[in-house]
Amino acid sequence: MFVGFWTWAIWSCAEHWRGNPNYSYGWAVPCLALAFGLRRAWMNEERGEVRATWGRTPFVLSLALAAVVSALIFGLEFARQQMWHPQIVLELICLLAVGFSFYAFWRGSGWTSARAQIFPVVFFFTAVPWPARFEQPVTSSLMSWVATATAELLHWIGVEAQTSGGAIALRSGLVGITEACSGIRSLQAGIMFGLALGEWFLLRPGRRFALLVIAVALALLTNLGRTLGLALQAEWHGVHAVEKVHDMIGNVAISTLIGGVWLAGKLMSEPKPPRPVVPVRHFLARASAFLRGMLVVGEPALAAALIASFIAFISARGLYAAIEAQDHAQTSAFFGLRADASRSPQILPVPKEIWNELRPTSGDYIRFESLKLPRGGADLYHFFWKPSPWNRFALVHRPDICMPGVGWQSTAPPEPVEVEFDGGKVRCYLFRFRQGNHHAVQVWGVWRNGIPLSLDYQVAQVLGDAEPPPELELGGKRRSATEIVACSLISVETAPSAETAVAVLRSVFEYNPQ
Incomplete structure (x- = not known):
């Protein structure tokens, strides 16, 4: 068990580690926790503090334990699949793993062993995603702080810069401070590194706290240095040159963070007296005896709970699969590039920062060039996400939410517009923005499982902090396929024509609902 x-807890968190770059460091946390746990067990063995205490639990109590555990597993796994309050469910799954671990250590080796394993077990929570209602305000605050601090540093070194929302306006163009550049990723990784290296060097509690503070400060400073470097690259070589050094500067920043935290931990560490070495064979024999006693002989309650838990887990997934099988699900994109389109459209790689932010299943960036268009062309995007419980986060990347963050001001509320494709009409929305003497118009539409969505939803509803409207289909994943198309025109002095943007969208894409 x-x-x-x-395995259940790691599997549940892995969806976040794989889909959200902010938590990509999470893959290392289980390995570190296991290593710390083994070392602490080894240290207890050296002190002669490990003892087997498994005893038999009364039959009635065994049945009660099996019933409670199986009910919890069934409810949590079904709720996890249905995406009912996903953050709470994920935390409860991890708490269940942590609670059982302490119970196993206590029953198997006594209170001393259980106390020794507190840090390795609880350390896993550094890889558990933060609640959205906490993470989003922190991210927004960091974006604003990074933009302001970077602009001030640029002023000190003689570079003209102004903050515009979550962006930095330079003479060469606009450098956006996205969520990836806000520092939230560095902050979360810095907390993990600070705690891990405090355990690695076996620091005292006060010094561990000091190292954690240093790690947080270094995380913020290295991210600020990263943003400053990117801004200088944009100032000296143009905004388009930022992409060339983006990854390199990011790698330097994270390496500096790790090296700085390690050096601080090393300086804080104290010389440790040599300890007698326990033979590996003896340690493995003790561990094997512990596991045999826990799983086979000494604790029949665990055997009953294990069988009941397995049945509950399979039943929850089977029930969910049966319910979802009754729904019609979109599995491929309905929009595509017209086969008869002229040679004007150019299919270009999706900018890396956009791809990393959205994480679609597939995506296209199309540059449509024509002398009849403002500034000689239009930018079009098409993204598709296969059914997944995490597609909900694509819905927060609406023009009226994202564009103000990079310095554009909305000049009119969004307007619904019917766009005709091959005899059928689909609903999109028209957005208008302004930045200085530049005007932008964007035709944008979003679909969930092939059904167009209105703009009545709010970010809090998507993130699970408020009750969402039923049309968002946020429960479950089979009806969660998401598709977005957009066409943007930018002009100087006068606003682009909305009709022109619609015409370009129609000429580039075809719509083929299956």
């Missing part, structure tokens, strides 16, 4: 609970 120990392995089963932790």
Whole structure:
């Protein structure tokens, strides 16, 4: 059951680690936690503090334990699949793994062993995603702070810069401070590194706290240095040159963070007296005896709970699959590039920062060039996400939400517009923005499982902090396929024509609902 609970917890968190770059460091956390746990067990063995205490639990109590655990597993796994309050469910799954771990250590080796394993077990929570209602305000504050601080530093070194929302306006163009550049990723990774290296060097509690503070400060400073470097690259070589050094500067920043935290931990560490070495064979024999006692002989309650838990887990997934099988699900994109389109459209790579932010299943960036268009062309995007419980986060990247963050001001409320494709009409929305003497118009539409969405929803509803409207289909994943198309025109002095943007969108894309 120990392995089963932790496999379940890691599997549940892995969806975030894989889909959200902010938590990509999470893959290392289980390995570090295991290493720290083994080292602490080894240290207890050296002190002769490990003892087996498994005893038999009464039959009635065994049945009660199996019933409670299986009910919890069934409810949590079904709720996890249905995406009911996903953050709470994820935290409860991890708490269940942590709670059982302490129970196993206590029953198997006594209170001393259980106390020794507190840090390795709780350390796993550094990889558990933060609640959206907490993470989003922190991210927004960091974006604003990074933009302001970077602009001030640029002033000190003689570079003209102004903040515009979550962006920095330079003479060469606009450098946007996206969520990826806000520092939230560095902050979360810095907290993990600070705690991990405090354990690595076996620091005292006060010094561990000091190292954690240093790690947080270094995370913020290295991210600020990264943003400053990118801004200088844009100032000296143009905004388009930022992409060339983006990854390199990011790697330097994270390497500096890790090296700085390690050096601080090393300086804080104290010389440790040599300890007697326990033979590996003896340690493995003790561990094997512990597992045999826990899983086979000493604790029949765990055997009953293990069987009941397995049945509950399979039942929850089977029930969910049966319910979802009754729904019609979109599995491929309905929009595509017209086969008869002229040679004007150019299919270009999606900018890396956009791809990393959205994480679609597939995506296209199309540059449509024509002398009849403002500034000689239009930019079009098409993104598709296959059914997944995490597609909901694509819905927060609306023009009226994202454009103000990079310095554009809305000049009119969004307007619904019917766009005709091959005899059929689809609903999109028209957005208008202004930045200085530049005007932008964008035709944008979003669909969930092939059904167009209105703009009545709010970010809090998508993130799970408020009750969402039923049309968002946020429960479950089979009806969660998401598709977005957009066409943007930018002109100087006068606003582009909305009719022109619609015409370009129609000429580039075809719509083929299946």
